[in-house]
Amino acid sequence: MNRTKRTANRRFKLFTAATILALAALVQAQSLMADITAAQIIKQANLASFYAGEDGRSDARMIIVDNKDNKQMRQFVILRKDLEEGGDQNFLVVFSRPSDVKDTVFLVHKKVAADDDRWLYLPALDLEKRISASDNRTSFVGSDFYYEDVSGRNPEADSHQLLKQDDTLYYLKSTPKLAGSVEFAYYTMQIDKRSFLPLLIEYFDDSDTPIRRVEVVEVTEVQGHPTVLKSKVSNLKTGGYTLLEFRRPAYDLGMDDSVFTVRALRNPPKNWLSAK
């Protein structure tokens, strides 16, 4: 009897202790959530947007629409491998359409701390062309997307401010550290709390007028990674826009480093292009 009582007593104590611990953890977690800094959100968003898995591939298609409703199309496969989580990466982009860019290959060794190494292969001339690092805020293959939209903007380039948050979204404002180095004065982001994907990015000029908008249209989960399937970028100054759609995305395929060497320019790796 006595023994039972003691056991019960002990159990009660254990239970209480556990509860207190759990509560403490919860409170701490909540305060952590509240205290999450803009820098942490940006870091997570950068990883979610550009570093899902160790490597990845996807079919991609762009529809470029100008203000007169003229349409152009770009179809390509994009391969990526991370050398360091959140750090340097390699990209290989192999175009299939339209016919003047068919079999054109673009290889990028992206470096966070230095300028990228870039190569372009033009099949009609068998020309392997080293290309100089260009302004990253210029059109990617004639679309409204910039190079930076495709391969990521260095989080260190801007100072970030968490404006507010609600149940589902973080609202941030980011201002370039080097004013005048880019075409915008600042940009705002709405980042999904669960996936950390930026669902809406708007760029503003000095007079607080939005000049450019990048929006996510469709997201799905692929191998546990929330993945953007459709996005749209609008040039609010010209009225033109570009739709970017991904198909058959896959991660952690075990791509070898050799996929991202100059050999791939003339002989792109078939097994990763066809997504089997």
Add this chain to the structure above:
Amino acid sequence: MKTWVLFLSLCFVAVVAAQSTDEQGSTTDEWGDDWVVDTSPWSQSGFFELAWGERISDDVLFSDQTTLGEMRWQQNIDYGHEKFDFKWSHDIWFDDVDGHLLFDLRELNFKFSLFDQTDVVLGRQITTWGTGDLLFINDQFPKDWVSFFSGRDDNYLKAPADALRLTSYFKAFNVDLVITPTAEPDRFINGERFALFAPFVQSNVGGFEVVNPRNPSQTEYALRVFKNINGHQFALYGYHGIEKSPTGVDNMMQPYFPKMNAWGASYQSTLGKGLFNIEVGYHDALDDQAGSNPLVANSQWRVLMGYERELIKKLNWGVQYYVEHTEHHERLLAHSLFPLTEPDKNRQVITNRFTYMAKQDKLTWSMFVFYSPSDEDSYWRPSVNYRHNDQWQYTVGAQVFTGKNKHTFFAQFEDASNLYTRIRFQF
């Protein structure tokens, strides 16, 4: 002739019509459900092009001042298999300057890999290597100077050859070997479309096939050993074959392609915000190593240095300095029949390229200038290209040669200066 023009016109109309029907059927949904999933191993592409070019001022050696007049059809057919790729590419065009229907097989080759580390291309193919921009030291693969001077698309500068190419990738370095069983010379300026300076008469000759050399029968071997170390690209080159233009005259007084070896090296890397490259080569004139035969070009050292970068958003600039140093130059002059019109001991060329892209890369302004301070001549290549959409492209441009003397490399083509325009429909 007229039948062929009619036939090509009909093909053109048929393809354009088919393409427009395609477009109409695919614009129902903004995102389109017309994403073509490539299930067939076959794919095709090509274009039709109309091109016209005229001399800026008359060349009295030619009765017709048209330098480019053609209706062209290019067709590419690819077959992709797990183990190999097959590629076919041809051009058929009615050439108004030539007055004939012409055919050019640009590619007919199989590409496959061996032992995991070697890529093989077997058949008719186009090959390019080296670091120069429109200047070639170690690239001894055939070039089409007639197309280049007449304002055809830049892609036509490279001509095809029947060859075997083996490229092996190793940990330590990579090796590229191209064997061309029967040497394929350049499509050089021979007087038919553009006149050239003839030392024997000390003036320009043209309006007919002035240079009709003996066909070469040698085998060409071209080797490149290359390595990329963190963006620093090193290469060594070797070549055994022929001078690609008929720079020799034999005992029968017939022009021919003298035997030649070439050795060289190159380096390319980023420098500041741009790219730097240096390339050097030694052209060993096997038929005249002493440099005393006035009928065969002497050995030469060739060096080039280049730098390119983006100046402002979408404006790219490239500059190159290039020297051709002729060996035994004194001996050349001593034995020459025409010492006054022999090339300079150190022929120097400076090139500048400006490319500006506007309207979301649809509009490309380009200017490429060769200027030789030693020859005091120059060659200007301005052009504007407008890519209206994925189907239609328009180009206008010019080739302008100027010079102080009649005999120097660019100056001899002064009367070949021309304006051209091209309209292309691609599918």
